[in-house]
Ligand SMILES: [Zn+2]
């Protein structure tokens with residue numbers, strides 16, 4: 001978990017979701033074999049897993065609608081219903097407001113569009129599993145290397161053996177971790193993200209980062225400009241108490257989310273620069289390893305590290321496009 005996301009009470013959410021998913025996988029039968037009351041129970045559990053996703057999308061889409069209808073509309077349109085304080089002193093001021101409004105509208109719409117696409121791709125892309133091939137089976141003595149390839153693995157147990165997962169009964173490639181919530185191992189696992197109801201790993205990390213990036217732009221511009229609308233509505237004698245309360249609460253709630261998302265975005269830029277996953281960063285930090293900002297997988301420069309995380313073409317870094325080959329994620333330079 002990233003620092004910013006942790007501050008956003010996700011530890012509690014994580015624990016709750018882990019319990020929900022443990023219920024689903026251990027205590028409840030599959031859907032077809034379950035009774036009506038169990039089906040109701042399963043449906044409620046699935047709803048709870050989807051709840052953070054619903055909350056996130058509602059806040060982001062709702063914030064966009066509020067921004068456009070209560071702010072952008074008055075900057076661009078020249079209607080009779082414009083609050084008095086929005087009347088500009090000169091035609092130049094009015095024209096400037098209009099241009100500003102159009103620029104904000106374009107940025108917000110562009111960001112929302114890519115946010116939603118990358119959120120969908122991050123949510124529905126498999127983060128990457130250990131292949132079923134014999135190469136990754138745990139040998140009968142548990143520890144010996146079952147293939148020449150495994151001798152290439154850098155991460156080792158304390159005794160120097162290649163790592164294996166007790167739950168999945170497979171050898172673990174480097175940077176692979178077992179997720180309790182997904183109940184499986186994920187390649188280059190970054191963290192389990194309840195806001196996309198999926199793990200972030202080798203195949204969907206880029207989508208996740210692009211989502212966080214556009215979320216930061218969207219919410220950052222909201223925080224930086226919407227205060228103007230809040231001031232106008234609070235000063236307008238025609239505003240009802242309900243409207244005042246609504247804009248103040250919306251601005252506060254969306255700003256809180258925005259600050260967390262922007263902090264999280266910078267944290268991930270730092271991680272990509274140093275070729276870390278969130279789990280690796282937290283492990284090193286917890287163990288207080290000196291010089292923990294140097295990863296063993298560092299490729300020797302920020303540009304190479306960004307290419308490893310986002311692809312070889314820098315002009316495609318901020319679009320949720322796929323660049324991973326299907327056999328990737330098992331070995332790292
Ligand atoms: Zn596992």
Ligand SMILES: [Zn+2]
Pocket residue numbers: 179180181182183191192193198199200
């Ligand atoms: Zn997971």
